[in-house]
Amino acid sequence: MKTETSAVNIDRSKGDFFYPEAHVRDAGAGLSERTVRYISDVKEDPDWVREFRLRGLKTFLEKPLPTHWASKDLEAIDFDKIRYYLSPGTEAKRSWDEVPDDIKRTFERLGIPEQERKFLAGVEAQFDSEAVYSNIKKAVGEQGVIFVGSTEGLKNYPEIFRKWFGKVIPIADNKFSALNSAVFSGGSFIYVPPGVKVKHPLQAYFRINAENFGQFERTLIIADEGSEVTYMEGCTAPKFNTPTLHSAVVELVALKGAKIQYITVQNWASNVFNLVTKRGLAQENAEVKWIDCNIGSRLTMKYPSVIMKGRKARGEVLSIALANDGQHQDTGAKMIHAADETTSNIISKSISIGKGRATYRGLVHVPKHLKHCKNNTECDALLINATSRTDTYPAITVRGTGNAVQHEASVSQVSAEQIFYMQQRGLSEAQAMSLSVNGFVNDLVRQFPMEYSVELKRLIELEMEGSVG
Amino acid sequence: MSSVANHELAKSAPILSRPAELREFPDWFRDQQRAAWQQFEASPKPTRKDQAWRFSNVALLDLAPFKFGGTLSEEERTAILERSRGLDEVAGRMIFAGDELIERDVISDQLKKRGVIFQSLERAMVEHTELFRKHFMSQPTILGSAKFAALHQALVSSGTFLYVPRGVEIEQPIEIFHWLNGENASVFPHLLLVTDELAKVTVIEHFRSVNEHAPGFACGVNDLVAGPGAKVTYVCAQNWAENVVALQMNTTTVDHDASAMSLNLHLGSRYSRFESLSRLIGEGGRSDLLAVAVAKHQQEFDARTLQDHISPHTASDLLYKNALDDRARTIFGGLIRVEPHAHFTDAYQKVRNLLLSDDAEANSMPGLEILADNVRCTHGATSGQIEEDQMFYLRSRGIPTKVAQRLLVTGFLDEVIQRLDHSAIAEHLHRLIQDKFAK
Numbered sequence: 036m037k038t039e040t041s042a043v044n045i046d047r048s049k050g051d052f053f054y055p056e057a058h059v060r061d062a063g064a065g066l067s068e069r070t071v072r073y074i075s076d077v078k079e080d081p082d083w084v085r086e087f088r089l090r091g092l093k094t095f096l097e098k099p100l101p102t103h104w105a106s107k108d109l110e111a112i113d114f115d116k117i118r119y120y121l122s123p124g125t126e127a128k129r130s131w132d133e134v135p136d137d138i139k140r141t142f143e144r145l146g147i148p149e150q151e152r153k154f155l156a157g158v159e160a161q162f163d164s165e166a167v168y169s170n171i172k173k174a175v176g177e178q179g180v181i182f183v184g185s186t187e188g189l190k191n192y193p194e195i196f197r198k199w200f201g202k203v204i205p206i207a208d209n210k211f212s213a214l215n216s217a218v219f220s221g222g223s224f225i226y227v228p229p230g231v232k233v234k235h236p237l238q239a240y241f242r243i244n245a246e247n248f249g250q251f252e253r254t255l256i257i258a259d260e261g262s263e264v265t266y267m268e269g270c271t272a273p274k275f276n277t278p279t280l281h282s283a284v285v286e287l288v289a290l291k292g293a294k295i296q297y298i299t300v301q302n303w304a305s306n307v308f309n310l311v312t313k314r315g316l317a318q319e320n321a322e323v324k325w326i327d328c329n330i331g332s333r334l335t336m337k338y339p340s341v342i343m344k345g346r347k348a349r350g351e352v353l354s355i356a357l358a359n360d361g362q363h364q365d366t367g368a369k370m371i372h373a374a375d376e377t378t379s380n381i382i383s384k385s386i387s388i389g390k391g392r393a394t395y396r397g398l399v400h401v402p403k404h405l406k407h408c409k410n411n412t413e414c415d416a417l418l419i420n421a422t423s424r425t426d427t428y429p430a431i432t433v434r435g436t437g438n439a440v441q442h443e444a445s446v447s448q449v450s451a452e453q454i455f456y457m458q459q460r461g462l463s464e465a466q467a468m469s470l471s472v473n474g475f476v477n478d479l480v481r482q483f484p485m486e487y488s489v490e491l492k493r494l495i496e497l498e499m500e501g502s503v504g
Numbered sequence: 505m506s507s508v509a510n511h512e513l514a515k516s517a518p519i520l521s522r523p524a525e526l527r528e529f530p531d532w533f534r535d536q537q538r539a540a541w542q543q544f545e546a547s548p549k550p551t552r553k554d555q556a557w558r559f560s561n562v563a564l565l566d567l568a569p570f571k572f573g574g575t576l577s578e579e580e581r582t583a584i585l586e587r588s589r590g591l592d593e594v595a596g597r598m599i600f601a602g603d604e605l606i607e608r609d610v611i612s613d614q615l616k617k618r619g620v621i622f623q624s625l626e627r628a629m630v631e632h633t634e635l636f637r638k639h640f641m642s643q644p645t646i647l648g649s650a651k652f653a654a655l656h657q658a659l660v661s662s663g664t665f666l667y668v669p670r671g672v673e674i675e676q677p678i679e680i681f682h683w684l685n686g687e688n689a690s691v692f693p694h695l696l697l698v699t700d701e702l703a704k705v706t707v708i709e710h711f712r713s714v715n716e717h718a719p720g721f722a723c724g725v726n727d728l729v730a731g732p733g734a735k736v737t738y739v740c741a742q743n744w745a746e747n748v749v750a751l752q753m754n755t756t757t758v759d760h761d762a763s764a765m766s767l768n769l770h771l772g773s774r775y776s777r778f779e780s781l782s783r784l785i786g787e788g789g790r791s792d793l794l795a796v797a798v799a800k801h802q803q804e805f806d807a808r809t810l811q812d813h814i815s816p817h818t819a820s821d822l823l824y825k826n827a828l829d830d831r832a833r834t835i836f837g838g839l840i841r842v843e844p845h846a847h848f849t850d851a852y853q854k855v856r857n858l859l860l861s862d863d864a865e866a867n868s869m870p871g872l873e874i875l876a877d878n879v880r881c882t883h884g885a886t887s888g889q890i891e892e893d894q895m896f897y898l899r900s901r902g903i904p905t906k907v908a909q910r911l912l913v914t915g916f917l918d919e920v921i922q923r924l925d926h927s928a929i930a931e932h933l934h935r936l937i938q939d940k941f942a943k
Contacts, residue, residue, distance in 0.1 A: 103553060103554065103555065104555050401887075403862065403863065403865075404862055416872075416874070418874065418877040418879070419877075420877065421847065421876065421877045421878075422844075423877060424873075424874060424875045425872065425873075425874045426871070426872060426873045426874070427870075427871055427872035427883070428869065428871045429868070429869060429870060429871070429885070430558065430559075430867065430868070430869045431866075431867065431868040431869070431885055431887065432559070432865065432866070432867045432868075433857065433859065433865070433866050433867075433887035434859075434862075434863070434864065434865040434866075435859060435861070435862035435863065435864065436859050436860065436861065436862055436864075436889040436890075437862075437889060438859075438887070438888070438889075439886075439887070439888045440885075440886065440887040440888070441884070441885070441886045441887075441888075442868070442870065442883075442884060442885040442886070443882070443883070443884045444870070444872060444882065444883050444884070445881065445882040445883075446872060446874050446879060446880070446881040446882070447879075447880065448877045448878055448879070
């Protein structure tokens with residue numbers, strides 16, 4: 036394990052964030068009880084968190100990899116080589132000016148102009164294990180909205196935090212939620228008081244900057260009765276020679292009548308293993324909506340879920356996945372109906388390019404004696420090249436009468452006639468292809484907030500470059 | 505049950521003891537059986553964690569109570585023959601009770617002259633060894649039940665061999681009965697059907713129990729081979745007693761320009777697993793997979809299918825419908841797989857569940873794996889109940905609720921049966937469905 040002294044003499048000015056060597060806190064490579072205790076010590080965890088982490092570690096070590104159904108590629112992750120905690124040892128910045136240039140530049144490359152960013156109600160940026168920037172607009176803060184990092188959340192607001200933390204996604208939910216429970220760091224904690232409608236989205240931005248590093252942020256959002264909030268997250272990482280692991284846990288709690296919208300644009304480098312557990316709990320009349328776009332990573336396994344626990348609760352997942360050469364987007368949705376008159380909707384669109392593989396994996400569960408539950412699932416896959424691959428694996432359980440569930444999926448390709456038509460009118464083949472793909476996702480993208488639909492279209496265009504011919 | 509039969513039962517050994525040397529088989533077949541037994545013993549029991557057994561009630565697969573059937577008494581034989589009523593007009597018929605061939609209505613001399621072979625499995629392995637060895641269980645069991653396919657191979661003692669040569673079309677259906685007889689008895693039915701180029705045949709199999717309350721075990725394998733341009737229709741009317749545990753593994757191979765259609769009707773058994781693998785190996789091949797299930801009481805029907813598109817320019821269409829009442833459960837696990845280079849595939853898959861009670865449970869896993877492009881693949885799964893408007897319409901015309909429900913369920917299932925386009929078989933299947941409603 037590296038010691039703290041190895042990097043203690045560095046200049047802590049903002050530019051140093053570029054270099055992994057700038058990390059003052061480094062848990063070293065490999066995972067053991069010592070690693071977990073190190074993280075607890077650095078973060079000055081209260082006792083219950085220390086215990087929680089150790090239980091997470093035990094569960095992680097006990098559970099096998101889910102390779103009986105999931106990709107064998109998971110075996111390529113070398114848990115002994117990963118570094119589980121890296122931090123510059125500084126507090127999160129409160130002013131945008133202090134944020135390093137490279138992060139700003141990345142924002143710009145993603146196509147989000149400075150102006151649009153100004154509309155955000157709050158931003159948090161995470162660099163490896165810890166938040167480097169966290170800010171919430173004064174007006175929103177005055178309404179009682181809490182938007183801080185998870186560490187700050189558990190320390191400053193234990194009475195709300197502890198009540199829900201680990202309740203929507205228990206430690207033992209799966210191997211990677213257990214891993215996250217052991218070594219989590221960073222992520223956001225949001226609390227929206229009753230009746231408060233946060234007009235502009237809150238945003239978090241995650242970046243992995245160090246080689247062999249695992250990022251394990253933990254986000255908890257609680258929307259109290261009748262409140263509304265939109266949260267957006269983006270993520271990127273430079274491409275290193277060795278694989279990187281990102282394994283987050285996101286828990287959403289929408290109390291009576293509340294609405295949470297959670298938007299992700301995932302654009303990790305193509306050697307990141309992105310294994311994320313996301314689940315929302317919707318009480319009576321509440322709504323949880325996941326908008327999930329997966330463009331990057333080597334292997335993504337992510338199935339945003341909604342447990343509809345109260346009457347008339349609603350759950351929705353809108354998902355777009357783009358799998359290029361060397362990528363496997365294994366995404367989907369889970370809808371657990373646990374009360375009468377609950378409704379859920381899943382719309383998933385995937386595009387496979389080159390040797391890319393896109394998988395939809397879904398679960399819809401309507402248990403006994405529920406009345407008037409409805410689910411609609413639509414999955415459409417588009418194949419661009421002869422070597423592209425797509426799979427669909429839904430599992431639907433319905434018990435009893437009085438419920439309606441329907442699932443539909445289709446696979447198609449860009450028609451040669453369409454391409455010919457556009458080429459005839461002077462578009463290049465690549466432009467024509469890009470236009471067709473945008474047409475394929477357009478009806479879904481239109482439902483996204485404007486900034487994100489612009490960003491997404493740009494990303495798709497970038498990915499489509501050089502995919503034909 | 506007669507005292508003679510009871511005496512016989514006492515003699516019969518549990519199937520898990522050792523494969524009994526039930527028939528005089530050639531050495532090479534015996535060797536295969538021994539190897540299969542070892543494979544059966546070495547393979548692990550399925551668990552729900554296996555994707556192929558997800559949602560299945562694997563606890564019902566305890567084979568310890570089941571025994572080999574004893575010999576039949578003369579009066580039992582007569583009674584079974586008397587009850588073996590299926591279609592009115594058939595081209596040939598075989599009746600098995602406890603895996604023993606008790607009657608064979610031979611095919612016409614004309615068909616025989618043209619080279620049609622219709623005989624028991626044990627005779628075919630001697631008289632048509634080459635053909636038999638080429639096709640008998642030549643396809644791997646890949647839908648989860650490899651262990652039970654091995655058990656079948658180790659213990660199979662009889663079955664049907666049907667060969668239809670080039671250009672021969674058999675107009676009337678061939679009919680096969682398999683009877684389970686006795687408490688905890690077991691059968692291992694087998695059908696080896698090989699059609700040559702441009703041949704045409706329809707086969708219907710009836711699975712029945714002598715005693716409608718006796719527990720039992722059935723473990724069958726069918727090899728169905730549709731040669732180039734051939735047309736094969738296979739119908740299974742599964743009507744075991746409601747205490748029976750049944751497993752059936754069917755593989756259909758569809759060569760170029762051939763078309764295969766199968767329809768499985770599930771009415772009986774406590775737990776019935778039916779695996780249908782359809783392999784499209786030649787251009788222009790087409791496979792239709794149909795199934796109808798009426799599940800009541802505690803019944804569980806577990807259907808697993810694979811539409812495997814291996815060659816380009818092939819088509820497949822699956823339609824499965826389940827009506828579920830009481831505490832019944834159904835599982836549908838289906839996959840359309842388009843292999844690399846199988847471009848221009850056209851594949852459909854649809855499962856529809858009609859839930860008639862609050863305790864019924866329908867599980868659907870319609871899957872797609874596409875490794876080629878220029879394909880058209882869609883699948884759909886729905887679960888719902890009888891529409892109130894339809895019920896209201898019938899009730900307002902004075903039709904009692906029970907009758908109205910039956911009418912609507914019959915209509916729901918009829919769409920599948922009509923696809924067969926065979927009125928005599930459709931009529932027979934509807935009669936079986938009505939009998940089940942009346943139970």
